[in-house]
Amino acid sequence: MTTTKKQLHRIDLIFKNDEDCKEILRKALSKPNQEIINEMVNSGLKGRGGAGFPTGLKWKLTAESKEKDKYVICNADEGEPGTFKDREILSRVPHKVLSGMAVCAKITGARKGFIYLRGEYKFLVPELKKEIRKFHDILDDLGLDFRVEIFLGSGAYICGEESALFESMEGKRGEPRNKPPFPTECGYLNKPTVINNVETLAHSYTILKFGAQKFRDLGVKDSRGSKVFSVSGDTPIPGIYELELGMTVQDFVDDFGDGDTKAVQVGGASGFLVPRKRFAKTTIGYQGKLTGISLPTGGSMMIFNSSRSMYNVLNNYLDFFEEESCGQCTPCRVGCQQLLKGIRAVKRGEKPTSYLDKLMKLTETMKLTAKCGLGQSVANSFSSIVENFREEMIY
C-alpha cells in the first residue's frame, strides 16, 4: 500500500451485515408515515444516483399524491463509466435495498415495486430472485401488501435516466420524456413513482435503523452521510469504498493514488476532470456546482497518472456519448458527433487550435438546449479536460 499522510475515514455501514432485518423492518413499518418522512427529511439524505435530489422530499411528494396506483422503483441500471458499487450492494446486502423499498411503499401506498437491473448484471438474477422470495415471506408476516419484481435492461446507458427507464419498462425505446411532470407525479405508466438509486435505498435502511442523527453526524453541511465510491484507474487499490462525504480530492488522492496522479475524473464520463492543481480546492459533495468547489457524484472516481493522454480520455468519453445518445434531440445527437469529429480533426492538424473554443461553445449550447442530462452534461468533462489539458489536445 502507498504511504498516506492522512487516512480517509472509512465507514462500514452499508455493507455491514444485519441479521435483524425483519425486526428493523417491523419497527419501521409500525411507525406513523409522518414520523418516517420526518426522519428521512431530517437525515439530509440526497440521492446517490448522481443528481442529489433530497430523498425525504421525493418520498413525501409521492406520499401526498391522491392517486391509487403508485410504484417504487430501484434504479440498478448503473451504466456510468467507472461505477460498480450498486452491483456490490445488490449482491451483498439486497435485504437493505428491499427494506428501503418496502418502507417507501408503506408511506406512499405503492403495492408494486421494480428493480430495473442493467442487462450486463443478468448473472445476479437467480440470487436476487431468491432474496426477493425470502423478503416477500417477511412482508407477508409483517402484513405489508407489496411485491417486488426484477425488470432487466438490454444494454442502453440512457435507460438509467429515470424517464427513459419508465419508457423502457413500458416496452418502448428508452427515450427521455419532457420534464415536468416529474416522476413523483407522473412516472411509470404515468402513475406517481418513487425512483431511487440502489445506494440511496440502502442508506434509507441505515437511517431507519439508527435514526437520522447518526447519519447526519457523518459528512458536512449539505452533504450528509457516507457514500460508496467506485475507485478505478491508476491506483494500487481499485475497488469499492464507503467514505464520509466532504473530503477533498487531495485527501482522496493521498489515499488512493499511485504517487503520480495527474488528474481524477469525478462522477464518470458525465462528471468533471479535476487536475492536480485543483486537488486541494475541490471537495466531493453536493453543494456548489460548476465552479469546481464541490462536485456531486454518483461515486465514480477514475484516477489517471502522468502516463495517460488526456486526449485519449476525452476521445473515449465522446465516443461513449456519441454511441449512447438516444438520438431524440438534435443538439445532443449532432453535437456529440461534431465534438468527436472536431477533436480528432484538431489532433490531426486539419483544424486550427482555435476550433477547440468553437467546440467548447457547442457544449455550452448543448447544456442549454439538450433534452436530458446526457446531452446537458457532455460539457462537464469536455470543458474541464480541454481547459486544463489544452496542449494535449493539440500535440
Added chain:
Amino acid sequence: MDFQEKLVQGLISKYGTDRENLLPILQGVVDQERFLSEDVILKISKAMAIPAAHVYGTASFYSFLDTEPRGKYVIRICKTITCSMKGKNQILLAIENFLKVKVGETTIDKKFTILQTNCLGWCHKAPAMLVNDEVYTELTPENVVDILREYKEEK
C-alpha cells in the same frame, strides 16, 4: 408449429400481451436465438397486436437486442476508458487471432461473434468482457484464449 412459433407462444403465455412485457419477450427470444429475425418480429407483432414497426423500433434501440444474426456465443469486450487503459486492445487482438475473425464479425461455424461494448461495471478488475451473460475480468491475452478455448471445445 415451428420452433420459433413455439418460442414466441411460450413467452407470450408466460408474460402476457401487454406492451410492458415487450422487452422481456424480446429478451427471451434473444436468449434462445441470439438475435431477432424479421420473422420473429412479425410473429411477436401479431401475437401482441403491436405494429411491427413499433416492435422493431423498440428492439433496434437496445444494444443487447440484436437484429442481425449472431453466433451462439456473443463476446462483448468493454472498450470504455479503464479497460482501454488496462490493455483492451491486446485482449481484442488475442481474441481476433484465436477466432480468426474481426470485431463485428461471426465465425463461419456460427459459434462466436465479437463485439465491443461500453463500461460493464467491472473497472476495478479491468479489462472485462461478457460471453453471453457470463462475466470475465482481469483478462490477459493468455487467459482470454484459455477461456474461449473452453467454449470452442465444448461438446
